[in-house]
Amino acid sequence: MAAMYEAEAKKGEIYELKAELNSDKRDRKKEAVKKVIASMTVGKDVSQLFPDVVNCMQTDNLELKKLVYLYLMNYAKTQPEMAILAVNTFAKDCNDPNPLIRALAVRTMGCIRVEKITEHLCEPLRKCLKDEDPYVRKTAAVCVAKLYDINQQLVDDQGFLDMLRDLISDSNPMVVANAVAALSEIAEQSPQTRVFDLNGPTINKLLTALNECTEWGQVFILDAISNYAPK
Numbered sequence: 001m002a003a004m005y006e007a008e009a010k011k012g013e014i015y016e017l018k019a020e021l022n023s024d025k026r027d028r029k030k031e032a033v034k035k036v037i038a039s040m041t042v043g044k045d046v047s048q049l050f051p052d053v054v055n056c057m058q059t060d061n062l063e064l065k066k067l068v069y070l071y072l073m074n075y076a077k078t079q080p081e082m083a084i085l086a087v088n089t090f091a092k093d094c095n096d097p098n099p100l101i102r103a104l105a106v107r108t109m110g111c112i113r114v115e116k117i118t119e120h121l122c123e124p125l126r127k128c129l130k131d132e133d134p135y136v137r138k139t140a141a142v143c144v145a146k147l148y149d150i151n152q153q154l155v156d157d158q159g160f161l162d163m164l165r166d167l168i169s170d171s172n173p174m175v176v177a178n179a180v181a182a183l184s185e186i187a188e189q190s191p192q193t194r195v196f197d198l199n200g201p202t203i204n205k206l207l208t209a210l211n212e213c214t215e216w217g218q219v220f221i222l223d224a225i226s227n228y229a230p231k
Contacts, residue, residue, distance in 0.1 A: 014048060021052040026064070029056050033067045040074060047075050050082045057089040062100060065093075069108040076112045083112060087120040094124035099133035106136065110143030118151050122158050129163045134172035141167055141175065145182035149189065161186070165196050173209035177217025180206065180224050198227065 020032035033056055039046050057068050076083040093105035106128040109121045125147070128140035144164050148155045155161060164186075167179035187195040196202075203225060210221050 014046070017046075017049060018052050021049065021056060026059065026061060029059075030061065030064045030067070033064060033071070037067055037070060040071065046071075047079060050075055050079050051085070054082065054086050054089075057086060057093075060096075060098075060101075062098070062104070065101065065104060069104060073108060073111045076114050076117075080114045080116050083114055084117055084120070087117055090121060091124045094127055099131070099136050102128060102131060102133070102136045103139040106140045106143050110146035113146075113150055115150055118147060118154060121147075122154070125160070126158070126163070129160070129167070134170070134175050137167065137170065138172070138175045138178040141178040141182045145185040148186050152190065155186075161195065168196070168202060169205055173211075173213035174217055176205065176209035177213045177220055181217075181220040184220060184224060198224065 017032055017036060020028050023029055036046050036049055053068055053071050059065055072086055090105050090109055093101050096102050125140060125143055128136050131137050141164060144160045164179050164183055167175055170176050183196045206221050206225055210218055
């Protein structure tokens with residue numbers, strides 16, 4: 001009896017959340033997504049709300065978009081068919097005028113470990129690697145390493161390794177640091193692959209970036225430089 005009552009209560013809660021997620025009012029939507037995330041955090045299964053939450057991606061509100069992306073990262077693996085519905089929004093968000101939204105989209109793309117949709121994310125990632133904003137470029141660099149972990153062949157075929165190598169010459173030190181970090185991570189996964197050559201000009205670029213990037217970036221750059229053996 002108690003179990004039946006609990007099941008009915010859960011059904012009612014899901015129905016209520018579904019209605020709020022499809023509300024015309026943005027504040028109600030945002031509160032509903034927050035409730036969904038809270039339930040997800042304590043281990044409740046809210047996967048059946050996937051299509052309703054994904055529909056909330058169509059917003060210019062950064063906070064709401066972050067919450068939806070968090071939900072998406074959590075459930076994409078168990079709902080790969082539904083996750084494909086989000087691909088068009090990722091592509092659209094990678095062209096958003098707000099660089100924070102572009103970076104958020106590419107970061108989330110890298111965290112969705114569903115091989116079925118990775119090929120759909122190649123064009124948005126390519127754009128972000130060439131983005132005019134350094135914050136977007138540095139975020140995209142890390143995404144390449146995550147994509148490599150899922151599908152190495154795809155990264156090779158799409159020329160993303162070459163694009164990462166090009167970012168070592170970027171004018172922004174944090175972009176350089178993230179490119180080095182991504183290449184180092186890829187080199188660890190594939191020791192047999194010559195990921196990037198350290199030569200005199202490259203070392204000079206790394207030394208230039210070293211003075212201007214964060215401590216986190218300096219660790220990766222120094223680690224890369226320590227592997228340099230002049231010929």
